[in-house]
Structures are given as structure tokens and as C-alpha cells.
Amino acid sequence: MNIQKLNVFILLVETRKMTDTAKILGLSTPTVSFHIKSLEKDYGIKLFRTNSSGYRLTDAGEMLYHYAKQLSQTNQALEKSVADYKNGEKGALKLGASGVPAQLFMPELIHQLAENYPKVKVSLDVKTAPDIEKRLLLQELDCGLIMETGNKEQDLIYEPITSDKIVLAFSKEHSFNGKSLLEENDLYNQTLLVHRLSSSTGRFSQSWLQEKKLRMEMIQLDSVSTIIKMLSYGKAVALISKRLIEKETHLSYIEFQNQDLERQIHFVYHRNLWISKPFQYFKELVTDLDAE
Numbered sequence: 001m002n003i004q005k006l007n008v009f010i011l012l013v014e015t016r017k018m019t020d021t022a023k024i025l026g027l028s029t030p031t032v033s034f035h036i037k038s039l040e041k042d043y044g045i046k047l048f049r050t051n052s053s054g055y056r057l058t059d060a061g062e063m064l065y066h067y068a069k070q071l072s073q074t075n076q077a078l079e080k081s082v083a084d085y086k087n088g089e090k091g092a093l094k095l096g097a098s099g100v101p102a103q104l105f106m107p108e109l110i111h112q113l114a115e116n117y118p119k120v121k122v123s124l125d126v127k128t129a130p131d132i133e134k135r136l137l138l139q140e141l142d143c144g145l146i147m148e149t150g151n152k153e154q155d156l157i158y159e160p161i162t163s164d165k166i167v168l169a170f171s172k173e174h175s176f177n178g179k180s181l182l183e184e185n186d187l188y189n190q191t192l193l194v195h196r197l198s199s200s201t202g203r204f205s206q207s208w209l210q211e212k213k214l215r216m217e218m219i220q221l222d223s224v225s226t227i228i229k230m231l232s233y234g235k236a237v238a239l240i241s242k243r244l245i246e247k248e249t250h251l252s253y254i255e256f257q258n259q260d261l262e263r264q265i266h267f268v269y270h271r272n273l274w275i276s277k278p279f280q281y282f283k284e285l286v287t288d289l290d291a292e
Helices: 003-015 018-025 029-043 059-087 099-104 106-116 129-137 200-212 224-231 277-291
Strands: 048-051 054-057 092-097 121-126 143-147 156-171 191-195 217-221 237-241 251-254 262-270
Touching (some): 003 018, 003 054, 003 059, 018 029, 029 059, 054 059, 092 099, 092 106, 092 129, 099 121, 099 224, 106 121, 106 277, 129 143, 129 262, 143 277, 156 224, 156 277, 191 200, 200 217, 200 237, 217 224, 224 237, 262 277
Parallel strands (some): 092 143, 191 217, 191 237
Antiparallel strands (some): 143 262, 156 237, 156 251, 156 262
């Protein structure tokens, strides 16, 4: 069905004049006449009868006008909804993040996004980096901030944003406080708090223990904030993000001289994602993180 033909037809019904219709639409009179004849041919009915007062509808024309008006109004509503979606007046942005980027950056990013696009529904899914990658592959999420996992999915775009380093953290009440260097023997009999092993930090912790051939009691926790809380009791240590704990005044940490502990934080999205204005704005906010 040709909406343009119907709009020409509707306007001719309302003006009753071919010349007035042509002038309003910015078309020639023959073009208007062509659209009306084409519409009559499409439906096999006569739409108008003409006299000195202009164009008047036939019974069939009355029926078509009734439905054409509804279709035109529906089409206008559709076009407005699409325009609103493109301009960020409606719609949703589904975000994902692994534990560290979620706590470091997402609160401020989501706040700024909501300030600029208050009518867009924003949601955040916090899971391990591999879980976020899986959801991005299925296009269940629009984009995510994750710690690097060592693997890159072909259908995802990874943009490095900033870096982070894993350090050994502990309470200022812990016996390690004040030390700048640890011997491996110092770690024996320590309890190591670990983010669940499916996370990038958890997997690193496990491989680090194996590499160092250290036997430590390990407690797996789902929440990074829980790890920080448990460190405050002074009875355990944790391999954790430096950025995450350096502002915790009750905690201290030791950096190991190992470049392998430096990790990239990536902004990730599906290469087939449709780029909306809210997404583009969020991407710009994320890109600015590198300058901070």
C-alpha cells in the first residue's frame, strides 16, 4: 500500500480542489491526478465525482477515506515513534559490566546517560567478563565494560579504554602492612579471598597460585564489595584491582613487579549493533575515561 497516494487522496478530499492539493503538497496538478487515478486502478473503484464545487466522494470513496485516514494517522504515529527512538526520546540501552568496571565506572556513566537521555530505560547486568561476552554475542546486551579475558570473540568489537593492575591487598591491621616486598614464604598459611573462578580476576588468581606453587586456603566470593569488606577484618589477603581498593583508606596493598598483572579494560559491543544516539553518547563517555 502506497502511503503517499493515500495522503494525496486524503488532502484532495479535504480541499476538494486539485490545484489547492497540488500547491499544498508542492506537486504539479498532473502528478496529483496521476496518484488519484493510480489509486482508483489499484482498488478498482471510482473515488470521486466532480462538479462546479469541486471533488466529492463516491460511496466507495467514503469507505476508503475512513480507512485511509486511520492508516495515515497510524503511519504518522509510527514515524514519530521511530524518530523519537533515534533521537533518544524513547527506547532502552542494556548495559553489561564485569565486577571491577561495574564498581569503578558504571555509577557515574549511568548517571550522566540518564541526565542527557532521561526517557531512555537503562539497565545494567553485572556478571563475569565471559558471561557478559556471551550475552553480547546473543545481542541480549547492547554494550559492556569488561576486564580482558585473553580471548576475543570474532563478532564482538573490543576497544581498549584504560588499564588496571592486580595487587595483593590486605587490611592495615594485617601483619603485611608496612612491608614493600614479600617473600613467597610469607604467603604460606594466608587465606586468599578470590572473586569467583569464572571471573578474569579469579582465573588469574588460580593460575598465579599454580605458577608460584603456593598452597593457600582459598575462599571464593561472588561480590567484589564482599571481598573488600572481609579484608577489613585483617585475617585475609586478596588479589584484586588496584583502582578498586586504592581509595579504601582502611586497606593497604603491595604491587608485584610483574607486567602480566597489568590488564586492559575494554568497551565491547556486537559488530552488527545499530548505533543509536544514546549508545553513541555512552560510547563517548566511556572513551573519555581514558583521559582521566
